Amino acid sequence: EGALSRLQVLAAHFGTAEASENHPGGIKRHPTLAGAEEPSHQQASVNTPYKARTGITSRREYERLYRQSVEDPAGFWAHVAEGYDWKQKWDTEHMRSNLDLDRGRVSIEWFAGGRTNICHNCLDRHVEGGRGGQACFLWEGNEPGQDAVMTYKQTLDAVCQLSNWLKSVGVKKGDRVALYMPLICELPIAMLACARIGAVHSVIFAGFSAEALAQRVQDCQCRVVITASGGIRGKKTIPLKQIVDDGLKLAEKAGFKAEVCLVFEHPAVPRQKCPWQAARDVWWREAMARQASHCPVEWVGAEDPLFLLYTSGSTGKPKGVLHTTGGYMVMAGCTTKYIFDLQPDDVYWCTADCGWITGHTYLTYGPLLNGAQVVLYEGVPNYPSPGRVWQIVEKYKVRQLYTAPTLIRSLEAHDAHFVTDSDRSSLRILGTVGEPINPRAWDWFNKVVGEGRCPIVDTWWQTETGAAMLTPLPGAWPLRPGCATLPFFGVQPVLLDEKGKEVQGAGEGILCLKAAWPGALRTIYGDHKRFESTYFSTFKGYYFTGDGCRRDEEGYYTITGRVDDVINVSGHRVGTAEVESALQSHDTCAEAAVVGFDHPIKGQGIYAYVVLADGTSASPEVKKALVATVRSQIGAFAAPDSIHFAPGGLPKTRSGKIMRRVLRKIATKEEDQLGDTSTLADPGVVPKLLETRGK
Ligand code: 6R9
DSSP, X not given: OOHHHHHHHHHHHHTTTOOSSOOOOOOOOOXXXXXXXXXXXXXXXXXXXXXXXXXXXXXXXXXXXXXXHHHSHHHHHHHHHTTSOOSBOOOSSOOEEEOOGGGSSXXXXXXXXXXXXXXXXXXXXXXXXXXXXXXEEEEEOSSTTOEEEEEHHHHHHHHHHHHHHHHHTTOOTTOEEEEEOOSSTHHHHHHHHHHHHTOEEEEOOTTBOHHHHHHHHHXXXXXXXXXXXXXXXXXXXXXXXXXXXXXXXXXXXXXXXXXXXXXXXXXTSOGGGSOOOTTTEEEHHHHHHTSOSOOOOOOEETTSEEEEEEEOOSSSSOEEXXXXXXXXXXXXXXXXXHHTTOOTXXXXXXXXXXXXXHHIIIIIIHHHHTTOEEEEEOSOTTSSSTTHHHHHHHHHTOSEEEEOHHHHHHHHTSOTHHHHTSOOTTOOEEEEOSSOOOHHHHHHIIIIITTTOSXXXXXXXXXXXXXXXXXXXXXXXXXXXXXXXXBOTTOEEEEEOTTSOBOOSSEEEEXXXXXXXXXXXXXXXXXXXXXXXXXXXXTTTEEEEEEEEXXXXXXXXXXXXXXXXXXXXXXXXXXXXXXXXXXXXXTTEEEEEEEEEEETTTEEEEEXXXXXXXXXXXXXXXXXXXXXXXXHHTBGGGOOXXXXXXXXXXXXXXXXXXXXXXXXXXXXXXXXXXXXXTTBSOTTHHHHHHHHTTO
C-alpha cells in the first residue's frame, strides 16, 4: 500500500478532507458478583447492529487504521491533529519519547513546537463556525423541573469573563487554580477559563473532605480556589464553602495560604448562611459583573500543562497526575468521536463528575471538542426515584449514555418498570467505565435499558492514560459482556508474566502499554522520580497499569482487576495505604491493614483490620469513631464497610511484611484457599482472626 492511499484513508476517516464545521480531527479474579456468574471469556458474543457515522463499520477497517497508527504513530496522530486549530504547527519530528529508564529520564512529548489552546478548540472554533446558538450544556438540577440551557456562545462569554477575572487577580500562565464545586455549568466553565489563559486547573472532587482538600491545595500550591456556597445531591445539602474554609485553615497551619477564594452562590446554601472571610473571599456574580465577555486566548505550547488531577496509588499520598495540552486534546477529541460515534448536535450524557478523569475527558473536553450538546446532571441517580436517570434520557432525548457499573448495579436492583416507564428510543450507544462490569449487569444494561439495540462500549482506561485505551468501536465487531475488546488506535497493550516476559497470543498477565500515546500523563506534579518509579520501573521500557488482564483467541482483552493495593470502590480509586494511615491516626488504633472484597453494588468494598491500642477495648463506638476518621480524612466514599478487630495481631512474615493475601481470603470467607501460611512469624494469628470475624 502506497503512502498516498494511506493518507487518503486517513483523511477519509478523520475528516481532514471535509470542510464541515466540526470534524476534529499476583493476578486477581474478576469480581464475579453473587458468585454465580460465568466469567467474561465464557460469555457468548453479542452482535448488536449499528452503523457508525465515522465510517468504521468492520474489524477489517479498524485493523487497517490500527496498523497505520502503530507503524507510523507520529504521522497518524499528526493527521488527527490537523482537524483542530493550531496557532503554530508542530515540528516535523514532533513525537519524542523515552519510556526506558535504562536509557535515561522517562519523557513523553507530542506535537513539540506546536501552539494551540484547548478552550479555543472547544468553544471559539464552533462559535466562529456559526454554531454559537447551539446548546452546549443542558443542565439538569437535583429537583425534577430544575433546568437550564447554555449555548456555545453563552458558554464562551461566561468563560471569557472568568478568564478576565482570573487575570485581574494576577493568575498567569502556569499558575494552579483549585476547583471544588458541585456539578453545575460553572464547573466546566471554570476548567475552560483556566485553559483559556494557560492556567493549570486542579479539580478536587466535591466529595473529598477538608483534610483531603488541604493536602491537595498544598501540594499544587494553587493561588486561587474556586468553589460554591454549597451543593445539593438528593436530600443532602453539602456545605462546600464551609469545607473549603476548614481545609484552607488546615493548609495555613501547614504554612500554605491561598490568595483568593471565588464563591458561586448556590441556592442550596444562601449567602447569609455561608462562612465568609472578607479579605480573601469574592462572590462569583459580583466579580463577573465587572468583567468583559471577550478575552483573547493564550496560545500555549503543546507540552504546556493543562491540568493536574490527584489520584490514589498503592502507596503514599495521592499523586498529582499532570496532563499537557496538545496530545491530550487530540486524543480526547478523537476517542470521543470514534467510541461514541459522536457528531455535532448529538445529545450526549456522561454521568461522571468533573472531579474524576472521566468528567475531564468525556464530560468536558471530548464532547465539546466535537461540538455536542452535553447533559450535566447535578443530582444523584436514584432521586427522587430510581427512575430519574431514564426520565432524564427521555427528557433530553439522549443519544449516547456513558456511565459506571456501580450505577448500573444500583438501578438494576429495582423493578424494571422504573426503566420502561420512560421512553428510551433516542438511545443509540451505551458505555461503561471505572471498574470491571459483571456479565449480569451488562446483560441488564443491554436488554432492559438498551432493548438489545444499543452497542455497549466497555472502555478501559485510567487517570494516567488520559483517554480510553481498550474499547469497542460501536458496530465494528461483536461484543462480549464484561470485555473491553480491542485497543484504540495507537495503543499497544502487552501482557507480561511476572518475570516481565511478553505473553504471546491467548493468555493472562499484567497489562502494560508499549510506546507512548498522545494522552499519556507526563509526570507526577513536583515528583518526576515518583512518576518514573511508579509507572516505568516495574517492567523496563513499559508503562505499568496495575491491572491484570486476559487476552483470548480473538485478540479481545478482558480486565481482571487491580494487581496492586488499590481498591476500586464504586469506580473510585482508593489506596489501601491512605485508608490505613487515616485509621492509624486515631488514638484507639495501633495498627491497621485494609483489603478489598467483592461488593454486590460497589464492585469492591473496604474491609479494615484494626489492632487496638493498649487500654482500648473493642466496642461499636470505637468502630464508629474509626469510620468517622476515615470519612473526615479522605471522604465518605472511602469509609470502610467492615472493621475487624484483630486482638491477636496481623499476619506477618518474619521480615515483618503484612500478608495481605491471607487478609483478603479471610475477608471474603475463602479460608479454604489461604495458601501457604507456614512462613508467617506467628501462624497462630490466623485462627484468631477467623474466630473474631463478624464480631
Ligand atoms: C477512567 C478511570 C482506573 C482503574 C483501572 C482499572 C479500573 C477502569 C475499567 C476498569 C475494568 C473497565 N477500570 N475502567 N476495569 N474495566 N472498563 O476509571 O480512571 O479512576 O484512574 O481508575 O479503574 O482498575 O486501573 P481511574
